[in-house]
Amino acid sequence: MPQISRGFHGRRSEGPSDRIPPGQHLVDDFPVLSAGPTPHTPLDEWTFTIQGGAEPASWTWDEFQALPSEEITTDIHCVTKWSKLDTVWKGVSLDTLLGLVDHDAGYLLAFCDGGYTTNLPLEHVTDGKAWIAYDYDGEALEPEHGGPARLLVPHLYFWKSAKWVRGFRLQDEDEPGFWESNGYHILGDPWLEQRYWGD
Amino acid sequence: MTGAVDETPRVRTLLLEADGWPGHRAGQHLDVRLTAEDGYQAERSYSIASAPGEPLAITIERLEDGEVSPYLVDEARDGDTFEVRGPIGGYFVWEDDGRPVFLVGGGSGVVPLMSMIRSSSESTPIRLLYSSRTLEDVIYRQELDARAGDRVEVFHTLTREQPPGWAGYARRIDAEMLREVAWPSAEQPHVFVCGSTRFVDVAADGLVALGYEPLSIRTERFGATGG
Numbered sequence: 001m002p003q004i005s006r007g008f009h010g011r012r013s014e015g016p017s018d019r020i021p022p023g024q025h026l027v028d029d030f031p032v033l034s035a036g037p038t039p040h041t042p043l044d045e046w047t048f049t050i051q052g053g054a055e056p057a058s059w060t061w062d063e064f065q066a067l068p069s070e071e072i073t074t075d076i077h078c079v080t081k082w083s084k085l086d087t088v089w090k091g092v093s094l095d096t097l098l099g100l101v102d103h104d105a106g107y108l109l110a111f112c113d114g115g116y117t118t119n120l121p122l123e124h125v126t127d128g129k130a131w132i133a134y135d136y137d138g139e140a141l142e143p144e145h146g147g148p149a150r151l152l153v154p155h156l157y158f159w160k161s162a163k164w165v166r167g168f169r170l171q172d173e174d175e176p177g178f179w180e181s182n183g184y185h186i187l188g189d190p191w192l193e194q195r196y197w198g199d
Numbered sequence: 200m201t202g203a204v205d206e207t208p209r210v211r212t213l214l215l216e217a218d219g220w221p222g223h224r225a226g227q228h229l230d231v232r233l234t235a236e237d238g239y240q241a242e243r244s245y246s247i248a249s250a251p252g253e254p255l256a257i258t259i260e261r262l263e264d265g266e267v268s269p270y271l272v273d274e275a276r277d278g279d280t281f282e283v284r285g286p287i288g289g290y291f292v293w294e295d296d297g298r299p300v301f302l303v304g305g306g307s308g309v310v311p312l313m314s315m316i317r318s319s320s321e322s323t324p325i326r327l328l329y330s331s332r333t334l335e336d337v338i339y340r341q342e343l344d345a346r347a348g349d350r351v352e353v354f355h356t357l358t359r360e361q362p363p364g365w366a367g368y369a370r371r372i373d374a375e376m377l378r379e380v381a382w383p384s385a386e387q388p389h390v391f392v393c394g395s396t397r398f399v400d401v402a403a404d405g406l407v408a409l410g411y412e413p414l415s416i417r418t419e420r421f422g423a424t425g426g
Contacts, residue, residue: 002232002240002282003280003282004235004236005233005279005281006279007275008233010239010241011241023240034420035290035291036418037400081243081244114413144396182288182289183289
């Protein structure tokens with residue numbers, strides 16, 4: 001039984017409890033968290049690459065825009081404890097991308113401008129669970145929020161939705177990415193409160 | 200909680216005694232969890248202000264629409280207990296290897312930087328560029344004044360209001376200010392930037408334009424909400 005904090009009542013204007021994972025609170029704005037400067041990659045230099053399949057696959061910005069896209073409305077949960085409901089994105093499903101690559105991998109390691117990486121089991125990014133998003137709220141995704149394109153894996157803590165993503169490498173083994181090597185959980189399920197090493 | 204220091208009208212430092220605390224590295228944070236009588240809980244993260252080995256301290260800015268920070272700044276008192284978890288974070292941390300350190304802080308973003316200053320060795324050169332709204336809002340002002348000298352150089356900018364005769368900067372941080380204060384990138388200082396999103400973006404972009412390697416600039420941002 002946790003200790004009562006004398007005189008603490010809380011605000012608890014906190015929305016539907018079945019949509020707010022433990023330890024999270026709602027925000028209306030969209031906080032930014034990044035480990036370094038914001039990269040600004042011109043669209044004519046941008047490519048998206050999948051390595052580790054039978055053949056490497058790569059798309060230019062225009063080619064990527066021509067892929068079938070979906071609109072996604074979803075809740076997002078940051079490990080720094082804010083959650084935001086009903087965010088609206090547009091992007092390409094990883095089901096679509098992985099369907100274009102011949103492989104038998106179990107994991108991926110996403111890589112990004114700025115040198116950041118994050119790891120994901122493929123079972124957590126297939127069957128409608130993950131996208132490469134390039135629009136947010138009807139507008140082109142801003143650089144501070146990961147534009148031109150970011151991963152969107154909303155059922156995991158939001159650091160898995162890596163900003164400025166440029167591709168991923170398909171792998172047989174789960175290899176910790178940037179935050180996962182710096183104290184954060186290897187998977188990051190907010191409903192299990194898998195925030196840090198040891199959770 | 201074993202003590203408190205009022206730093207500014209909106210900012211307070213809490214001294215904590217945590218059973219089993221394993222020690223921390225400068226720059227890390229901890230999680231605070233408060234529990235109301237009916238079991239309702241709220242959690243937030245706060246930067247650690249103390250140097251490793253000193254009594255554990257966190258410094259908290261009261262956010263007007265916050266849930267946890269008003270309690271910690273206005274309500275909590277000596278002898279109160281609440282749950283803490285940590286230390287947390289393995290990236291925005293500093294190990295003193297004698298190389299120069301450039302610290303850029305906006306508002307309460309100075310807190311993890313203060314932990315670094317407090318833990319630095321007698322020979323490590325440090326420059327702090329610190330942006331506050333007014334002189335009254337400068338956190339750790341007396342201690343920074345006392346520490347400032349040849350080894351620890353402190354550059355203030357006051358963005359909203361300056362006292363008569365103010366000799367520091369009097370505008371928001373910009374590329375020109377960074378150029379005047381930062382070491383040449385060739386000296387390869389460690390760089391830590393902490394503040395609001397807009398502050399961090401201006402500082403980090405400015406340092407990249409000065410030739411700093413992007414991966415050498417470690418940033419921590421906080422939004423307008425969250426407290």
